[in-house]
Amino acid sequence: MSIITRSLFKSYGNLVAVNGIDLDIRGGKVFGFLGPNGAGKSTTIKLLTTLIPPTSGTIQILGLDAIKNPLDVRKRIGVVLQQPSYEPNLSVEKSLEKYGMMWDVDRKTRKDRTDELIDVFELQEIRKKKNEDLSIGQRRRVQVAREFIHDMDLLFLDEPTVGLDPGARRNLLDFLKNKARDGLTIFYTTHVLTEAEYLCDEIAVINKGKILAVDSPEHLKSTFGQEKTIKIHLLDRIEKLPNLLSSIAGCKIDFNAGTDIIIQSSKAEIILSQVLSILIENNIPIEDLSAMPTTLEEIFLKMVKEKNASNN
Amino acid sequence: MHPIIRLLNRNLTISLNPGFLVWQVIFPIVYIFVAGFAYTALISSVKFGDISLDYPAFIASGMIGFNIMNSTLVSGIIIWNDRRHGMFEQILVGPFKRSHYILSNVYTIAIVGLISATLITAIGYPLFFKSVHFNLLTIPFLVFASITGSILFGSIASIISTRLKSSEGFNVIINTVFLFFAFVSTAFYPAQGAPQPLATGFYLNPLTYLVDIIRAGIFGTFNEFVMFEMFVLVTVASILFGIAIKLLTKLNL
Numbered sequence: 234m235s236i237i238t239r240s241l242f243k244s245y246g247n248l249v250a251v252n253g254i255d256l257d258i259r260g261g262k263v264f265g266f267l268g269p270n271g272a273g274k275s276t277t278i279k280l281l282t283t284l285i286p287p288t289s290g291t292i293q294i295l296g297l298d299a300i301k302n303p304l305d306v307r308k309r310i311g312v313v314l315q316q317p318s319y320e321p322n323l324s325v326e327k328s329l330e331k332y333g334m335m336w337d338v339d340r341k342t343r344k345d346r347t348d349e350l351i352d353v354f355e356l357q358e359i360r361k362k363k364n365e366d367l368s369i370g371q372r373r374r375v376q377v378a379r380e381f382i383h384d385m386d387l388l389f390l391d392e393p394t395v396g397l398d399p400g401a402r403r404n405l406l407d408f409l410k411n412k413a414r415d416g417l418t419i420f421y422t423t424h425v426l427t428e429a430e431y432l433c434d435e436i437a438v439i440n441k442g443k444i445l446a447v448d449s450p451e452h453l454k455s456t457f458g459q460e461k462t463i464k465i466h467l468l469d470r471i472e473k474l475p476n477l478l479s480s481i482a483g484c485k486i487d488f489n490a491g492t493d494i495i496i497q498s499s500k501a502e503i504i505l506s507q508v509l510s511i512l513i514e515n516n517i518p519i520e521d522l523s524a525m526p527t528t529l530e531e532i533f534l535k536m537v538k539e540k541n542a543s544n545n
Numbered sequence: 546m547h548p549i550i551r552l553l554n555r556n557l558t559i560s561l562n563p564g565f566l567v568w569q570v571i572f573p574i575v576y577i578f579v580a581g582f583a584y585t586a587l588i589s590s591v592k593f594g595d596i597s598l599d600y601p602a603f604i605a606s607g608m609i610g611f612n613i614m615n616s617t618l619v620s621g622i623i624i625w626n627d628r629r630h631g632m633f634e635q636i637l638v639g640p641f642k643r644s645h646y647i648l649s650n651v652y653t654i655a656i657v658g659l660i661s662a663t664l665i666t667a668i669g670y671p672l673f674f675k676s677v678h679f680n681l682l683t684i685p686f687l688v689f690a691s692i693t694g695s696i697l698f699g700s701i702a703s704i705i706s707t708r709l710k711s712s713e714g715f716n717v718i719i720n721t722v723f724l725f726f727a728f729v730s731t732a733f734y735p736a737q738g739a740p741q742p743l744a745t746g747f748y749l750n751p752l753t754y755l756v757d758i759i760r761a762g763i764f765g766t767f768n769e770f771v772m773f774e775m776f777v778l779v780t781v782a783s784i785l786f787g788i789a790i791k792l793l794t795k796l797n798l
Contacts, residue, residue, distance in 0.1 A: 282638045284798050304642055312638040318631030320559050331558060335551050336640060 234293075235260045235387050235418040236281060241290035243276055243442075250276040252442035253290070258420065258435070260386075263413045265433030265450075266422040269537055273442040274422045275315055278391050281420065282312045295386050311380040315391040315422075317372055321365035325356055325375050328364055329382055336383035346382050353408060354378040355401070370396040377405060387418045394428060406432050426530040440537050457532040461501040465494040465508065466521040477515060481507050548641050552649030553656075560620045560657055569616055573608040573665050577672065580604060580733070591735050594766030602676045605669030606763050607732035609662050609687075610756035613694040614726055616661035617654045618719065621702025624650060624793070625715060628706065634798055647793050650703065651696070651786075658695025662687060662759075678765025686762025689775070693782050694755040698726075700785035707792040726752045754778045 236258040243251040251273045258264045268274050279285045281292060283303035292299040294306045320328050326347060333343030351360050354374050364372060373396045380388065390409075394402045409432060413419055423429055429436055430450045437447040446453060467474075470491035478486055484498035486508075498504045501524065512519060581601035591603040598606075627633040636646055666687070670677075677683075701722065709715045727733075729743070730752040736744045747753045754774040761771040 279798065284634065284638055304640065307638060308640045310638075312635070314631065314634055314638070316631045316634070318635040320555075320632065321626070321630055322559060322562050322564075327558075331555055335555055335636075337546055337551060 234258060235295055236264075236420065237291075237293040238281070239291045241277075241280060241292060242288045243273075243280055243285070244288050249442050251280065251287070254439075254442075254444055256437065256444075256447075258418065260418045261413060261416045262434040263409065263419040263421055263432050265429040265436040266420060266439065267424075267426065267429055267436060267533055268422075268439035272439045274439060275391060276442075277439070278312075278314075278389055278420070278422065282310060282389055283307055309386045311383065311385040311388040313377050313380050313388075313390045313393050315395075317369070318376060319364040319372055322363060324361050324363055325367070326351065326360045328375065329379050332379045333382040338383050343382055350378040350381055353404075355404065368396075370398060370401065373397060374401055374405075381412075385417070387420065388412070389420045391422050392424065393421075394423065394425060402428070426533055438533060438536055440540050445536050445540055453532055457536060460497050460499050462525045463496040463501050463505050464521075464523050464525070465496075465512075465519055467492045467494070467512075468518040468520045471517055474517075477511050478508060481511075548645040549649050549652070552636070552641065552645055553652050556620075556623055556649055556653035557656065559626075560623065560653060561660070565616075565619065569612060569661055570664055570668065572615065573612050574668060576611070576733075577601065577605045577608050577665075577669055581672065588734075592737060593735065593760055593764060594768060596676070596764055596766060598673075598676055598764065602673035603735070603760075604733060605665075605672040606760045607756045608669055609665045609759050610690065610694060610752055611727060611730075611732045612661040612665045613658045613691055613755065614698045614752050615723075617658045617695045617698040618702045618723060620654050620657040621650075621699040622706055622715075622719065623653065624703050625706035625709075629712070633796075637798065643794060647790060651699070654699030655692050655695045658699070659688075659691045662691040673763060676764055678763075680765050682767055683762045683765070686758060686767075690755055690758045690762065690778075693775075693778050694751075696786050697751055697755075697778065697782035700782065700789040703789040704785065704792060707789075707796050726750055730756065732756045751778060751781055 234257055236256055238254055238256045241251055241254040241256075242249075254273075254277065266274055266277065276285075280287050281294065281299070283294075283299050283306055286300060295309050297306050297309075299306045320331070323331060329347045329350060330343055333346065338346070351357055354377070356371075356375060356378065359367060359371055359375075364375065367375065373393070377390070377393050394405060397405065406428060409419055409421075413434075421429070421433060433450060435447065435449055436453060438445040438453075446457070448456065471477075472491070474491070474494070475488055478494070481504060483500060484496055484504045487493075487495040487497075489495060494508065496504050496508065505524075578601075581604045584604075585600050588600040590597045590599055592598075593603065624633070627636070633646075637643060702719070705715065705718055705722070709718060729746045730750045731747050732752055736747045736753070739747065754777055757774050758771060758778065761767050
């Protein structure tokens, strides 16, 4: 296991930021950590990266007690924090090189890695530009690239794709996938759930400092997202449509603008055949029909909403 | 390489950029050569201890202390810049202890102070070489003043860096501190002959003690009052250094 926490707790006065978290994260995997703003994601990262001590609980990182041996832990991890970090008056190339020096990477290796990272992260055009002259997205790319100048066994990424354009985002995700394939463990927080779905082997959902669920994206979807959404677009607006479909039970049917029928049900296929029969019997022409499986985003929103409702 | 050396290397790289060095040289040169000679018409000589100095020699020696203050205030704000640009947290999640970070900043400030003092001594030397009374104490006095002054002003900048959160507030405070230290001191003019409240103000300013010690080293005017000034300077520097270290150690993340 790369990360093990037990009853991890962090409070600031009366405010409980992390409330008894237990994590078991396997090595060589990408672990997604999802949650709304203020859920406790960044505090958890700060605890795991030894930046702040916990109020109580235990943290084991790469087999080391992170509370007793924080420096030994930090020597083996990489961290890209949520907030930007850069040396404003250094060029992109120089800041990568200097960061390597700070990590005690030898001169030849850091020169080779600087060239490689500039290539991989497509920084060629800005390699001589000073960090202070870069756009937010460019600066973020440099910040993420910089972390790969040194060796590590575990990488923490706190919303690394904020500010990146779609191309750069996909490029980074593929790069991370390859790194994980090579054995790097990645702890990844994001708000973009399609990213988590694309990248992560396992996902934890956190809300108000507590873990709501931990599982693979597929399992989360099958457990929490059995409902499907079917959308039927009609050629014309049919006033009597709600009356015609009122006999169908076991589903939620919406009529947007009178020309759309949106069905949400865990038995969507059965409901669909019933709806189609009624439409055909009444000679109502269909223009388009589509079925959408539940996305991770819907599951996430549902879980958080249900948890908040149960707390209230 | 030791972590402190690595951080020191990084600090010096970001501190000693060409712009900073040019500023460090040009700023005092303007004072030495423009103000120094322009005021000669008004101030023919300045009494310092038992000797009499021409004004260019007086201001050139004062500029050494001024430059130590100026450069270390600037390098002392590394902490401010690191906090503002996210490097403080980034370094602390790296292979460093907080004590490494603090000590690397102390060494950076001391080195920058020494470099500044050396630069201005070299530039100002043609103006005060006639009055130089080189003796065994000259170099130790200059090194003592450079290091103690650097620690003192670097600590002030560090304290300000840890206490303030907004850029506007930081700029206002640092500029006010700079103005007071620079101009309510004996760096530019002697305390003798100044109105009493102003002369008192001069001696509430550590830069006055710093330039007095530097001048005592250069012009060989070592006496009991200079000893007292050295004691005050070390005491104030130690107190401020202690406060700065405490604040840095407790700085929240």
